[in-house]
Amino acid sequence: ETGVTQTPRHLVMGMTNKKSLKCEQHLGHNAMYWYKQSAKKPLELMFVYSLEERVENNSVPSRFSPECPNSSHLFLHLHTLQPEDSALYLCASSLGLAGDYNEQFFGPGTRLTVL
C-alpha cells in the first residue's frame, strides 16, 4: 500500500464511450500526476498538478481531460478514445516538485482496453 488508490483497476470501453478514472492520495502531498505506460516504452507524463493548479500538459490529445478538485483527488475523463490509447494509466503523488520532494508514490494503475 503506497497511500495512493486508483479506481477502477480494469476498464474496457468502446471508442464512443465516456468514462472517468479516479485517483486519491492519503499522504498529504501537494502534487499529483497522470502517466501512461505502454509495453517497453518509457513512462509518458500526461498531466501534472501542483496545489490543484495544472503545471504541465505534455501535448496530450483533448480526448483526455484531467480534473483536480482538491489536493487529494485527481480524475482523468476519457471520451472517444482510440485503440492505441489502450495502456496502463498510473497516478502518482509527491510532496512537491523540486528535488527529492519529487519522490513519487504510485497507485496500482488502471489497465485500460479500448475496443
Added chain:
Amino acid sequence: GQNIDQPTEMTATEGAIVQINCTYQTSGFNGLFWYQQHAGEAPTFLSYNVLDGLEEKGRFSSFLSRSKGYSYLLLKELQMKDSASYLCAALDSNYQLIWGAGTKLIIKP
C-alpha cells in the same frame, strides 16, 4: 532533446552483484531517481541522487556523475525477489521527470 538510455535487459545469478547503467541528457538537471517495478505492479522509489558520488542503502547503491550525465544502480547479494524492471528518471529544469524505458533484470538460481 531529452533522453534517458539504459539497457533493455540484464541477467544475473542469485547471490551475485549487478550494475545497471543509465545515461541522461536533459534540459537542466535537478536530480536522478531510480525506481523498481515488479511485473504487474506500480513503480516504487529506490533512490535519489543530486550530488556526485555513491549513496548506499542496504543492498542497493546508486552513483551519479553529473559531468558525465551518468548514473548506475548497484545491487548486491541478489535475491530472486530482485527480478523486476529498474527505471532511471532524471528531473529536468522544469521539475519534470524524464523516464527511461527500464531495464528488465532476470535473476537465475
